[in-house]
Amino acid sequence: MSVPAPIARARYASVTTYRRDGRPVPTPVGVVADAGELFVLTERTSGKVKRIRYNATVTVTPCDMSGRVAADAPMVRGQARLLDREGTARVRRLMSRRFPISRLVFAADLLLRRRDRRIGIAISL
Template identity: 60%
Template sequence: MTWLNETIRGRHISLTTFRGNGRPVPTPVGFVVDGDELFVLTARDSGKIKRLRNNTSVVVSPCDGRGRIAEGAPSTRGTARLLDETETARVRRLMSRRYPAARLVFWWNRFRGDRDRWVGIEVTP
């Protein structure tokens, strides 16, 4: 997929979701690519989840960790899909490989009995 070529260069992407009134809400997030698939993890109670339940349209752009998008950076419109528990577990494993510190976060959530805290999101063009 050529849309991933520019996006996967960094460690973060800006995932823009849309409120019910159409107003965009950009959020810098970590991501992982597996083959042709782009995945994000987010907390189950995050605003992204609420917005994606109402509108699956997203815009993906490369950014830095603070969400700053470089001038002229490519943006791609896409569709997001919330993943089930099995698919989310796969994304957690992939994220742990890409972001080693994530292992500690996932371990802490398991220790606290909060394993269901995360929801995977798949983004397709």
């Protein structure tokens, strides 16, 4: 299934991951759609990465930068997967195009030798 248009157009989405006990944890993140999937870039040690390792089921809803979801926003269930180094590099390039300011963050990571600090997440909806 491809990414629904309202989510593909959104700059931000609330990605809900699930704790071991089933409680949902919504997190607003910058997203980019490409090749029928949705991509996110996050810190490798973040809670969402730990939760995805345990349970790959996620829910995605377009939101604003603060995580506010419109009443009529679509909600779509999907499966997340953590990407390898090559996949993460691809997500970094996609994010750089969509969010030019992110280039500063990525440059700082390079200068501080923290290139592996972030990991890409692909979400199939």
